[in-house]
Amino acid sequence: xxxxxxxxxxxxxxxxxxxxxxxxxxxxxxxxxxxxxxxxxxxxxxxxxxxxxxxxxxxxxxxxxxxxxxxxxxxxxxxxxxxxxxxxxxxxxxxxxxxxxxxxxxxxxxxxxxxxxxxxxxxx
Numbered sequence: 001x002x003x004x005x006x007x008x009x010x011x012x013x014x015x016x017x018x019x020x021x022x023x024x025x026x027x028x029x030x031x032x033x034x035x036x037x038x039x040x041x042x043x044x045x046x047x048x049x050x051x052x053x054x055x056x057x058x059x060x061x062x063x064x065x066x067x068x069x070x071x072x073x074x075x076x077x078x079x080x081x082x083x084x085x086x087x088x089x090x091x092x093x094x095x096x097x098x099x100x101x102x103x104x105x106x107x108x109x110x111x112x113x114x115x116x117x118x119x120x121x122x123x124x
Contacts, residue, residue: 002026002098002113009094009118012086016122020081022096022115030054030074033104035111036081038092048094049081050104057104064090088124093117
């Protein structure tokens with residue numbers, strides 16, 4: 001069982017930055033691939049970024065490449081999403097998720113545990 005708690009959301013002007021953190025409980029954090037997803041009002045939840053168990057493999061959706069960076073610290077049981085050059089269309093509730101699969105996936109249904117989400121609002 002893994003419990004995930006996101007933090008770091010807020011209101012920021014376009015072009016600004018935010019750093020989201022996800023703290024995981026449990027002793028087996030390094031056994032999970034991690035992902036960040038987001039959901040804007042009236043839209044489907046969508047994949048944002050993913051990272052492998054050891055942090056070597058990372059991947060991003062095209063619209064955030066070069067602006068967002070995912071990282072993890074297995075000693076601290078945390079995964080972070082650094083978001084720079086934020087755009088209005090990045091506004092959404094952001095969720096971190098844990099997957100027991102060997103490699104991280106972009107498919108939300110394949111994640112086993114989810115946080116409660118943190119709101120990111122970018123003003124234009």
